Amino acid sequence: MRLEYLFKRLFAFISGTSPMHQHVALSLLFEIMDTCDRAEVRSGILQDIDRQKANLENYRHHPNIDLNALDAAIGDLNRVSVALMGKGRIGQAARENEWLMSLKNRFAVPGGTSQIDIPSYHAWQLSPEENRQRAITQWVEPFMPLFDGVSVVLKMLRESGSPIDAGTQEGGVFQEMLGGKIYQMVRVWVSDERLIYPEISANKYVVWVRFSELDNQYKTQLITTPTAFKLSFCNV
Template sequence: MILFEYPFNERVRALMRLEALLDRMMFFAKPGDARHHQVALAALFDLLDATERTDMKGSVLQDLERQRNVLQSLRDHPSVDPKTLAAMLVEIERVITNLNAAGKTGQELRANEWLSSLRGRLAVPGGGTQVDMPSFHAWQYRSEAQRCADLQRWMSSLMPLQAGISMVMRLLRETGQPTDAVAPQGAYQQMLAGKTYQLLRVWVDESADVFPEISANKYMVWIRYSSQDGEQRPQPVNHDVAFKMTLCAL
């Protein structure tokens, strides 16, 4: 099954973008070729750009503190497992503590003159070559262990935010239960009856060779399935499509 997710608001959209950049950075920062590490650095600089003008740390803290208060109110609920609840509260408290202890997101990286210079060069197509920045070319020839150590040190200031975003998105995704649905002739609509949601998750069988184009607001969800062969523009399908979906809200 292929999972597609659609945010209902800009805050969740921003969290999903940061989540994807963090995942890319951490994946390519693993031991490997120097060209992989250049992709990790590019993702790192994209994260600095994305967090430069918005207080994502404060937004994530607000979400976590709100969820901590909600969970604390469930302590005496008979259907809640006290051990599971206690473990979740401890985990949330740890993430909140680490976020509060961290300074402004990426401030140490922005103060690093060499990284700032490299950030500017990598923003230019082909700017990371030895022609423009021989010091970066030399860094790429360091041992794999040295490069990984440097990347881990530079990434460390972003890890409290990564843990916070991961926790918020995990709590959000766990609020919904998947349900089976069918899109007649490739189109599906569902009225939301005034309920407020933050995230729509859609699973489609990979063998169906279709993808959903989604729009949603506080009144309804609209999904239109299309196919695309990589050569032409996506074309709407005209057959029934079975899928699973979940509506999530914290």
């Protein structure tokens, strides 16, 4: 989910036309690079894909299953799995760009990308917009198999649960016993009319949900009055 968060922000800033937008996009790309350096990232996503494929196959002989939809879902998983299993490190093509890697090192230094520290980056920012857009698209492209894998896995996981109506009790806490069932994700929806956010904790026995909000001094305040919300337990 952290990778999904980084990619969403990356795409939002890539669409910007100013050098400042692309500066933020590059900082996000470098964060994704650092995340990919952890060996378990790719293996973890591939394991989730294999688990989802196996679980979907179990539905093949279910009398009410839509086989076309099932085959399409499994096909999507196979597609992203093959792309993600490519040789070498994720984003290897971008890592082989010496100038880009030198720029990455400067991003790690506060203020290290000033025109005094790395004038070539300043010159790049003054280049035509279409050149900058083309370059940054090329640098992001090697990481797209990772984005596709994360997107497909999370999409199927989120769609595996159906929202139900729920609410906290007096004191502001909701509690649900799991009864031995195992879930990979809990989703919560609240009304847009209230600027509140959920805090979720869980173990193999029970899930707790409570809500908080920020006051005018940006201090967290626990909401102790009953709060209605929607809840979904997800597992593939």
